[in-house]
Amino acid sequence: EAGVTQSPTHLIKTRGQQATLRCSPISGHTSVYWYQQALGLGLQFLLWYDEGEERNRGNFPPRFSGRQFPNYSSELNVNALELEDSALYLCASSAQLSYEQYFGPGTRLTVT
Amino acid sequence: AQKVTQAQTEISVVEKEDVTLDCVYETRDTTYYLFWYKQPPSGELVFLIRRNSFDEQNEISGRYSWNFQKSTSSFNFTITASQVVDSAVYFCALSEADYGGATNKLIFGTGTLLAVQP
Numbered sequence: 001e002a003g004v005t006q007s008p009t010h011l012i013k014t015r016g017q018q019a020t021l022r023c024s025p026i027s028g029h030t031s032v033y034w035y036q037q038a039l040g041l042g043l044q045f046l047l048w049y050d051e052g053e054e055r056n057r058g059n060f061p062p063r064f065s066g067r068q069f070p071n072y073s074s075e076l077n078v079n080a081l082e083l084e085d086s087a088l089y090l091c092a093s094s095a096q097l098s099y100e101q102y103f104g105p106g107t108r109l110t111v112t
Numbered sequence: 113a114q115k116v117t118q119a120q121t122e123i124s125v126v127e128k129e130d131v132t133l134d135c136v137y138e139t140r141d142t143t144y145y146l147f148w149y150k151q152p153p154s155g156e157l158v159f160l161i162r163r164n165s166f167d168e169q170n171e172i173s174g175r176y177s178w179n180f181q182k183s184t185s186s187f188n189f190t191i192t193a194s195q196v197v198d199s200a201v202y203f204c205a206l207s208e209a210d211y212g213g214a215t216n217k218l219i220f221g222t223g224t225l226l227a228v229q230p
Contacts (some may be wrong), residue, residue, distance in 0.1 A: 033217065043203065045217035056217055088155060092218075099145050099164075099207070101218060103157035 002027065004104035006091050012110045013081050021076040021107045025093030031055075032074040033094070033101055034066060038087035046089075049074055050096075081111045114139050116206050118221035125194050126229050133189045133224045135204030141165075146180065146187045147205040147218065157203070163187060194228045201225050 005024045013019050025032050034046040045058040049068035063079040072093075078085055088108050092101035115138040125131045137146065148160040161171065163180050171178050175195075179188045191198055205218040 035218075042222050043218075043220040045219070048217055058217065090157060092157075099162055100147075100159055102159055103149075105154065105156045108155075 004091055004093050004102055006104040006107050008107060009105070010108050012112065015081055015083060015111055017081050019078045019081055019109055021089050021109070022073065023076070023091030023104060024073045026102055028095060029093035030072055030096050031094045032068055032072065033092040034076050035090045035092065036087045037090060038084070047076070083111050085109060086111045114206055114208065114219045116204050116219055116221035118204055118224050120224045122225045122227070124227045124229065127196060128193050130190060130192050131194050131226065133202050133226065135187045135189065135221060137185050137187065137206045139206060139208065141208045143208070145207045147207070148178070148189050149203045149205060151201040151203060151223070196228050196230050199226060199228045
């Protein structure tokens with residue numbers, strides 16, 4: 001069974017640009033979660049999507065947004081990039097009414 | 113508020129030593145879930161175990177064991193006879209169930225870097 005996949009592996013952007021990160025959940029999983037792992041800040045919850053709806057949002061500005069598609073894959077968009085957005089962005093998925101979240105390999109975003 | 117504390121920032125052991133990673137949590141909910149994840153240098157978080165707040169039974173899986181104590185709000189993780197491949201950052205995490213019974217966001221501790229020397 002294929003795990004959670006994320007693309008791209010690495011992304012380099014300039015301050016002020018927009019970044020789009022993609023995630024495909026494990027087959028059969030309906031929930032997708034996004035986390036940011038920035039140096040010195042640890043792992044922080046960003047967004048949770050379930051059945052196409054945004055269910056919960058972490059303490060991040062509105063320029064962090066996303067969506068979930070009918071096939072349950074998800075996209076994270078970061079607008080007006082700032083240097084401090086440089087981080088590893090991890091996507092996780094879980095099955096309906098399940099308690100385990102399974103993570104993908106992450107996308108490393110570098111903002112210069 | 114929910115909080116997870118991993119007081120040990122780094123631990124270094126020699127292969128075959130036993131090592132315990134500490135985790136202390138705070139929550140006001142009576143129903144919650146605790147997790148341990150491993151993050152090797154490749155970066156991907158690997159799920160190790162989940163415990164429910166209403167099940168305090170300790171668990172052993174091969175060289176891994178977990179000690180959950182609600183009285184002290186602790187969920188400690190022990191690796192017996194450590195190996196070089198165990199070298200990684202280990203995260204403890206907490207989740208409260210949402211209204212639908214499914215897991216919500218994970219609140220992570222700051223992680224413990226375990227270095228196992230040959």
